[in-house]
Amino acid sequence: MPYDDQYQHETLMSNCECLLFDVDDTLYSRSSGLSEACTRNIEEYMSTELGLEKNEIPQLNRILYKEYGTSMAGLKAIGYDFDDDEYHSFVHGRLQYENLKPDPFLRNLLHSLPIRKVIFSNADKTHVSKVLSKLGLEDCFEQVICFETLNPKNTTPDREFNTNYASSNNEHGGGSIFPKTPIVCKPFEDAFQQAFKLANINPSRTVFFDDSTRNIETGKRMGLRTVLVGTSNQTTGADHALESIHNIKEALPDLFTASKEPKFNIHAGKVGIETSVTA
Numbered sequence: 001m002p003y004d005d006q007y008q009h010e011t012l013m014s015n016c017e018c019l020l021f022d023v024d025d026t027l028y029s030r031s032s033g034l035s036e037a038c039t040r041n042i043e044e045y046m047s048t049e050l051g052l053e054k055n056e057i058p059q060l061n062r063i064l065y066k067e068y069g070t071s072m073a074g075l076k077a078i079g080y081d082f083d084d085d086e087y088h089s090f091v092h093g094r095l096q097y098e099n100l101k102p103d104p105f106l107r108n109l110l111h112s113l114p115i116r117k118v119i120f121s122n123a124d125k126t127h128v129s130k131v132l133s134k135l136g137l138e139d140c141f142e143q144v145i146c147f148e149t150l151n152p153k154n155t156t157p158d159r160e161f162n163t164n165y166a167s168s169n170n171e172h173g174g175g176s177i178f179p180k181t182p183i184v185c186k187p188f189e190d191a192f193q194q195a196f197k198l199a200n201i202n203p204s205r206t207v208f209f210d211d212s213t214r215n216i217e218t219g220k221r222m223g224l225r226t227v228l229v230g231t232s233n234q235t236t237g238a239d240h241a242l243e244s245i246h247n248i249k250e251a252l253p254d255l256f257t258a259s260k261e262p263k264f265n266i267h268a269g270k271v272g273i274e275t276s277v278t279a
């Protein structure tokens, strides 16, 4: 590592006050099969509930997911109107959560770091809660930012604000061929801005873990220290790449060394009372 990078790395680690985690395919392995099952459920929803042509669904779903971060955000962008809760219930309600096993190794690892830990997921709160419960990680995070947090009901003015904001920045899709979506989600910048505000996060003092290269790219642009999870191949915007979340200690040893020092923002059971707001 060049001297400047090494210096910046050590400075970040010695000032790290928050760890921000995605959930799906980040806190557990893709090999659980949950993601594939989720994709099948989404495609079934597109067929049975929205009446899309079966043979066109897989390709359309891939494009929407890639362009908008979630299939739901893409479907809403191209004009489908449906109830958010019913969609989430259909897509996640039948997942085999029993495939997820308690992960005491990760639990101990997280508890050994006296730094605030926050969840930042595009999924709905029921799904996030079930996953954390099955993994035995419910008590590892002081705050959960999820679909409902970013897209609260009965807040039309906020959504309009977000959409307008997006239009001037080519956010939420809205490029030459893709219309904008009203959904606030990663990888769009306003989702990160909202998360920073809601959890009182200073991005320059936060490490962000996610399995999506697009989320990592935005995270880096937003000033976070980024860790791509699920592969050892570093991509654009990733400061580190981990095959598994279990490898945090090997990849970021300074985080563990530094966190023993008392100057850190020790988990106080409250959100960011000692941190400054920069978002």
Ligand SMILES: [Mg+2]
Binding pocket: 022, 023, 024, 025, 026, 210, 211, 212
């Ligand atoms: Mg993920």
